[in-house]
Amino acid sequence: MARMFGCPCCQPGADLPEGFVPDHPVARRGVMIAALAGLGASVAGPVLAQGATRSLRVRRQVTGDSFSGVYFRNGRYDRPALRQLDYVFRDLSKAETTPMDPRLFDVMSTVANRMDSDEHYEVISGYRTPETNAQNASRSRRVSQVSLHMSGMAADCRLPDRNSREMARLAAELRLGGVGLYTSNGFVHLDCGPVRRW
Structure with a gap:
């Protein structure tokens, strides 16, 4: 079931993050999210x-x-680095990792x-x-009910030394996944799903 997301970590023989089991909530996300992820799986690779x-x-x-370092080397994702990144990107309101x-980290690394x-x-x-997504969606129409944040495929972020509008433009040109610009908040949504822009 976990492989339906096209995650490089979930391929046979991959170096899986410690604690990852197919029955984890990330493997049980809705069919729509899985379909979106499948469409994006072939995008970031090339x-x-x-x-x-x-x-x-x-x-x-x-x-x-924070995390600062290498998360992929010698053709493999580094398990300890991925665990640290999972913690940084956790849901803060529910304290859930x-x-x-x-592939999200690949998108972010490429853009930077x-x-x-x-x-x-x-x-x-991250x-x-x-539950957190539903709460956010009830407060703002701009939060998707089927957000890729729920499957660990998206981040809202900014590079302090770069203009967010320019960052969004470049990310959209790279066509690595979804890109959303939130000018009033000064951040960019990046994801490793299908190519789209808002």
């Missing part, structure tokens, strides 16, 4: 060199939790590299439980 080392610098805006889709930024991403929102 842009990234398969054997390249990939790194990311992120800091959670509210808590200050889920295995994030590492193309923007020539060495700054930490400020992460406003994983959201269905």
Whole structure:
């Protein structure tokens, strides 16, 4: 069941994050999210060199939790690094962590590299439980009922040393997944789902 998301960690022989089991909530998300993820699975791959080392610098805006380092090397995702990233991207209101889709980190890493930024991403929102997402959707029409945040495939973030509008433009041009610009809040939504823009 977990493989329906096309997650590179879930392929046979992959180095799975500790604690990941197919019955985990990330594997039980709705059919619509699975379909969206499947469409996006073929998008991010061609842009990234398969054997390249990939790194990311992120800091959670509210808590200050951070990660700075390599999360992919020698053709494999690094389990301890993914666990640290899962923690940084956790749902803060429910204090719940889920295995994030590492393709999201690939998207973020690619965007930061193309923007020539060495700054930490400020992460406003990462994983959201269905309950948290429903609460957010009840407060704002801009929150999707089937948000990819619920499957660990999306982040709302900004690069402090770069213009958010330029970041959204570049991310959309790269066609790695979904891109949403929230000018009033100064952040960009990035995900590893199907290519779309708002």
